Amino acid sequence: MDPRQYCREKAAASGSSFYYSFRVLKPEKRDAITAFYALCRELDDVVDECSDTSVARIKLAWWRNEINNLYQGIPQHPVTRALYASPTFHEISRAWLDEIVEGMEMDLDLHRYPDYKTLLLYCHRAAGVVGQAAAAIFGYRNHLTLKYAHELGLAFQLTNIIRDVGEDAILGRIYLPLEELDQFGVGANEILRRQHSDRFESLMQFQYERANQAYDRALAWLPAEDRNSQRAGLAMAAIYRALLEEIRRSDFRVLDQKISLPPVRKLWLAWKTATFA
Numbered sequence: 001m002d003p004r005q006y007c008r009e010k011a012a013a014s015g016s017s018f019y020y021s022f023r024v025l026k027p028e029k030r031d032a033i034t035a036f037y038a039l040c041r042e043l044d045d046v047v048d049e050c051s052d053t054s055v056a057r058i059k060l061a062w063w064r065n066e067i068n069n070l071y072q073g074i075p076q077h078p079v080t081r082a083l084y085a086s087p088t089f090h091e092i093s094r095a096w097l098d099e100i101v102e103g104m105e106m107d108l109d110l111h112r113y114p115d116y117k118t119l120l121l122y123c124h125r126a127a128g129v130v131g132q133a134a135a136a137i138f139g140y141r142n143h144l145t146l147k148y149a150h151e152l153g154l155a156f157q158l159t160n161i162i163r164d165v166g167e168d169a170i171l172g173r174i175y176l177p178l179e180e181l182d183q184f185g186v187g188a189n190e191i192l193r194r195q196h197s198d199r200f201e202s203l204m205q206f207q208y209e210r211a212n213q214a215y216d217r218a219l220a221w222l223p224a225e226d227r228n229s230q231r232a233g234l235a236m237a238a239i240y241r242a243l244l245e246e247i248r249r250s251d252f253r254v255l256d257q258k259i260s261l262p263p264v265r266k267l268w269l270a271w272k273t274a275t276f277a
């Protein structure tokens with residue numbers, strides 16, 4: 001299979017909101033960001049699909065070697081081959097890809113996060129540097145755009161954490177900082193048993209406000225001269241903030257369901273935001 005087609009199918013199969021934001025890009029940049037996103041999906045799938053952590057570690061070690069191959073100009077996997085072929089590949093720092101792998105390794109080691117500082121390190125590796133790489137692919141002139149992109153990546157990850165509390169609990173994972181569970185009187189066992197309560201709603205309102213503040217900080221960092229080149233990220237922000245509002249309006253009923261936006265609404269939000277960016 002052609003590497004670009006492999007990446008398109010990988011991105012489309014994920015059903016992620018990111019895929020809709022890519023549609024606002026011209027073909028060359030769309031292929032580049034799709035290849036990068038497909039690489040992120042491959043890494044994420046290692047953690048999600050391997051129940052044996054020793055096998056997952058072996059696979060992540062393989063990907064570390066493949067990233068090394070990528071930067072030596074000899075990629076083997078379809079996603080790295082597609083990424084290497086993109087004109088914007090050399091804008092992507094090797095350190096960013098290494099940190100993404102480190103974020104996946106944290107997922108193997110930690111099923112609980114004692115405090116927000118620890119969670120923030122995970123979010124930086126799993127999403128902040130992803131945002132920076134994406135911004136580099138889209139193109140920028142002002143280095144403040146990388147600050148915007150990093151903060152936006154954190155906001156996306158915080159939104160994902162809120163959305164996926166119930167699904168993560170089924171897997172025995174809690175990404176909400178344990179010291180904040182204590183602050184709101186919510187026991188870890190309540191999360192794992194997926195027991196909704198007024199205390200849980202208060203805890204999630206706190207998480208919601210933190211995520212919203214991250215979006216505000218990100219948008220405040222974005223320089224005017226780079227708004228047009230960063231339209232895809234802005235489209236993604238519109239989709240994710242709409243999702244965050246849907247979760248709030250549901251009274252944070254995320255323990256027993258996964259709240260999402262219909263594809264048509266995602267497309268409309270992406271088009272509207274990109275058109276008026």
